[in-house]
Amino acid sequence: DSGVTQTPKxxxxxxxxxxxxxxxxxxxxxxxxxxxxxxxQGLQFLIQxxxxxxxxxxxxxxxxxAQQFPDLxxxxxxxxxxxxxxxxxxxxxxxxxxxxYGYTFGSGTRLTVV
Amino acid sequence: AQTVTQSQPxxxxxxxxxxxxxxxxxxxxxxxxxxxxxxxxSRQMILVIRxxxxxxxxxxxxxxxxxxxxxAKSFSLKISDSQLxxxxxxxxxxxxxxxxxxxxxxxxxxxRLTINP
Numbered sequence: 679d680s681g682v683t684q685t686p687k688x689x690x691x692x693x694x695x696x697x698x699x700x701x702x703x704x705x706x707x708x709x710x711x712x713x714x715x716x717x718x719q720g721l722q723f724l725i726q727x728x729x730x731x732x733x734x735x736x737x738x739x740x741x742x743x744a745q746q747f748p749d750l751x752x753x754x755x756x757x758x759x760x761x762x763x764x765x766x767x768x769x770x771x772x773x774x775x776x777x778x779y780g781y782t783f784g785s786g787t788r789l790t791v792v
Numbered sequence: 793a794q795t796v797t798q799s800q801p802x803x804x805x806x807x808x809x810x811x812x813x814x815x816x817x818x819x820x821x822x823x824x825x826x827x828x829x830x831x832x833x834s835r836q837m838i839l840v841i842r843x844x845x846x847x848x849x850x851x852x853x854x855x856x857x858x859x860x861x862x863x864a865k866s867f868s869l870k871i872s873d874s875q876l877x878x879x880x881x882x883x884x885x886x887x888x889x890x891x892x893x894x895x896x897x898x899x900x901x902x903x904r905l906t907i908n909p
Contacts, residue, residue, distance in 0.1 A: 680836070711896065720883060720901040721837075728893040736896065766835060770897075777825045777844075777887060781897055783837035 681705065684769050684784035692792055696757040699787045701769030703750055709733075710752040711781060712744055713768040721768065727752055728774070759791045794819045794886050798900035805874055806908050812859075813869045813903045815884030821845075825887040826860070826867045827897065832880040840882070843867065871905075879907045 681704035691697055703710050712724040723736035727746035738744075741759075746752040756763060766788050770781035795818045805811045817826070828840040843851045843860050851858050855875075859868045871878055884900040 709893075709895070713899075718904075721897075721899045723896045723898065726894065726896055731893070733892070733894040734896050768837065770837075772895075774890065774893070777890070780825075780827050780829075780839045780842055780885075780887070782839075785834075785836055 680782050680784065682769060682771050682782050682784035684767075684787050686787060687785065688788050688790075690790045690792060691759060693759055693761060695759050695791075696755065697759065697789065699754040699756070699767055699769075699789075701752045701754070701771075701784060703752070703769075703771030704782050707771035707773055707782070708750065709772045709774060710746055710750070711770045711772070712738075712752070712754050713770065715766040715768060715786075717765070724754070756789070761791050764789055764791045794821075794888060794898045796884050796886050796898050796900035798884055798903050800903045801901070802904045802906070804906040804908060807874060807876060809874055810870065810872045811874055811905065813871075813882050813884075813905065815867045815869070815900055817865050817867065817884070817886045819865070819886065821889055824889065826858075827885040827887065828856070828858070828867075828869045829883045829885060829899075830878075830880045831883065831902075832877075837883075841869070874907045876907050876909060878905065880905060 683702040708729045713721040724738040726734040744754045766786045770783045826843045830838045885897045
């Protein structure tokens with residue numbers, strides 16, 4: 679157990695639908711990062727939150743949004759889903775600035791859009 | 793923008809052999825951090841080793857060591873006495889500077905390593 683909790687582990691949904699992925703960071707970590715990993719690809723950075731505020735943005739689609747709540751858990755919302763959104767979505771957390779230990783990753787949510 | 797390149801999509805070696813995975817990166821920063829992560833079939837991302845750019849000494853963690861060449865912007869991973877459990881996807885990653893709370897890890901495309909018995 680890495681200390682980063684992601685739910686659900688698996689999600690199957692239809693095109694056009696909306697889903698919410700949840701992440702609880704490791705205790706004490708203020709930063710949360712979301713990554714997308716398509717089949718056999720590298721990890722693409724989506725967005726970062728630090729202590730409740732959005733701080734960095736990557737190649738995140740306009741159909742996707744995220745937020746970090748006062749208790750530091752984060753949610754990634756994916757809407758108008760397309761087949762190409764099928765991927766493994768990782769959440770990671772770190773202390774600030776994360777250089778001593780890198781990022782701690784959750785086990786991921788596997789999203790399948792049918 | 794920082795980029796990370798792993799030029800070996802796949803590698804395969806026999807158990808107990810030594811294998812080296814290549815990684816190059818591009819950045820204009822002078823102080824940064826580099827990481828290697830392992831992703832076994834379970835898909836969990838596991839930190840293998842880290843290197844601080846301002847340190848000339850190469851990092852070592854048991855059977856894992858790096859060859860960090862700052863001028864060449866090269867960061868290779870050497871696995872000695874490879875074991876079956878080392879079979880995984882290996883990702884090289886560059887950590888951007890912490891600027892007003894903003895930071896990210898930039899990953900390469902990965903090298904799929906198979907250790908054969």
